[in-house]
Amino acid sequence: MQTPSAEAIGDAREFLHQQLAAVGEHPCDLPDSPSALEAWIETNAAQVGEQYAEYLKTRRNGGNRRYFTNRAHALYFLQCVAPSKAVDGAWLYGVLRHWDDYRFDGLVRTYLEELGDGDPAQNHVVIYRKLLAEQGCEASIELHDQFYLQGALQLALGYNVRHFLPEVIGFNLGYEQLPLHLLITAYELSELGIDPYYFTLHVTIDNASSGHARRAAHSVSQLMPVDSNPSDFYQRIALGYRLNNLGVNTTAVIASFDLEHEVIQMLERKRGFGQQMHSDYCKFEGRTVNQWLQLSGKIPEFLAALENKGWIKRHQDPQLSCFWQLIDGPGASMFGVFSPYEKQLLRDWISGDWRPEQAQFQPRARPVNTANVRSRFTPSEASPQRESLVSLPAKTVDIDMDRLRTELQTMSQQHQILYLIERMSPGRHSTPAGLLATRLFSEFIGQ
Template sequence: MTALTRLESRPAHEHAITVAGGVKSLYEQLLLSDNNDAQKHALAGCFLQEQLQQAAHLPEQMPRDLSTLQNWVEQHSVDVARQYADYLKQRKAGGARQFFSNKAHALFFLQAVTPTKLVDGAWLYGLLRHWRDPRFDGLLCTYLEELGEGNPAQNHVVIYRKLLAEHGLQDTAALADERYLQGAIQLALGYCADEYLPEVIGYNLGYEQLPLHLLISAYELSELGIDPLYFTLHVTIDNASTGHAHKAVQSVLQLLPVEGDRDDFLRRVALGYQLNDLGLGSRAIIESFDLDSEVLSMLERKRPFGQHMHSDYSRFEGKTVNQWLSSPEQLPGLLTALENKGWIKRHQNPKASHFWQLIDGAGAAMFGVFSPYEKQLLHDWIAGDWKSGRPVAAVRRGSSVTAQTPVPDTDPDIQHLQTALNGLSGHEQMPVLMPWLSPHRHAHPAGLLATRRFIELKSSLL
């Protein structure tokens, strides 16, 4: 069993997080704060030490015999392809989806993994300064492709942000601290890339192998009418033949010291690989979904805003809506009361429920009260075992990333960047451009422009 397979399947309670102040806070400081890189480096280094100590207790999976490394990665790819073929055979024989019980379940997953997806590739950011060294070409190529090479339609973070916006998933305030662990690890490696180069190489080797869950997720998202572009894009670029997985193997070989303690270098590479096993894996997140609990949690988040907004006209079992919303303990009773009143008809077409009619449609009395995701939770909870019998409309590949309107030169960030570059030689421009390729900036218009310029200069100056 590979480390990636274990990451997908391990229990959700494993590998407790011990970061003081919480991982979410650290994640936001590394990604969003105005601290300079030196401050972020110090913060990231302390965090990495904690995570590496935990990773050291995990079974080592990466082979130390480098002559077998490429075959090992290729065999993993073959195993995943075989398992996916078995999955497709089962589905074509009429088997049910293995991951997502309904659309709300899929949206729950997309929101839960947001902290990791919005820093895609961040572990390689700190290697940009090695752009002259051909040994780093594979790693830099991987990072620049994660950035879409400056094309917003291919930038992974831009794509995921659009996916979140399409389904009303941008509000991640309620996400548990543990959801931020892998994203924080990626950011920390990016800010400590030189000090932890072997660990960066090892983490990259593990992360860029194609996992089975990516293939199944893409298939089932498409079935549910959710654009799978973000996932299918990774299926193609993470291949073991010429893609990121292959480049990851080559980077291990090319950056292995010619002299010095090669065994220690490989030990650290293997330890970096094991960092992929910390935190919740995709399967654990998927399996943690409980529709009843999610509906109640959603209503509890909205309860403070709605407990004084309803009239006393309607009463359910002797209580007004405001009275039902006065405490979280009463929410299950409110749902039961709505069912008893006939306002909610479980396991039927939601359109038959008066409560659904109040929230769905432009003329609905509660139009806009619930986000698209919140409405999907309510829809699927009401529907229950009911099946519409109608297939979900097919999704056009790439539909979540539409043509981009050119950003005008009056954009303040673009103006700032162009002013900073003005009059500098190509070599002098490179260090000015690099901060704009950071995890926080690269998906913004000036960051996309900087990425294109960085690639152009890298090609012409070497």
């Protein structure tokens, strides 16, 4: 959230050098010449379209979901990719300072669109945060450092555009292509009753004909040096492009889910909070609940004891398990003890192979139709009144917003721009003041 120190930015530069050295030998499917990029993008998009049609055909013929075995699996995925989604667009932050150089127009516009031009209903980071909050997934799981690698790379690039412009262009080129997994993820989330808007939004906004993918290719030709060696520049673009392959990719995240392991980890995390909270009149294999919870590493045995005593009936409707009845519903004794994600883990683990005869909660998924994707936010949330740098509206309840308005009035226009850019950083643009700064900036540069 804070503006990083010069030292931190220097460290980020060093980190980028290490990562770029590591991807030097990785395969790269970019065409040899930048002039072939637009055709390459079209071919990729067409291939993805065909693969998606194939996927839909399989599903229509009764095939299983390809990614998510159950709802808990999908929620696990949403949390594992959250560190990257929380900095969506960050790699382009540094281009804002070049807003008055026409060659940067495409990149600047892409960054502003990631920020929804300051409209909270269209700001990608806000949308993702809302999604996690709606699903009760905030801060539920501890993630391995690997899950932060992509986000860290994106931040490092965003703060070092001055040193890594070709790499930023190349990274952007890779990131903004439409991948098959985005389409499948959106389809299966919707099937599981989880709002897919964040994902469908990217199907439209990154499209190959006029969206971020096309602009990414255009910015390569715009920013290619004229006097210096263009092939060196393109080599560096290709290196930046390869950075997209680092970290844990979508399919690996999905494959890393192990329901039983997650249930055990979750109960182990909660153990400390519950070990003095239970009454002692019930014993399971000689131990009270408090005694079980005092032992580290014994959750699997405790669960087995609950099963042996008939408190958990796996592979049946969870409503038949006494343990589930204690957790679920307003009158349940342990109401509120487990977060929605934690409950979903337990529910799916207890259900196991059991399937309800009629799916209780499965709105039919529809194929992602790029023409039909619209904002699902209500009009009152969408498009706040545009404000200009000159006429600033009355006070709000947000202290940072009030401060922004007051301070801007005392500055020259040149300083105002720099001041706004500082508030549009990856860590700050999704706050009310950051959104206001983005709206003012967008308005000012007239894009």
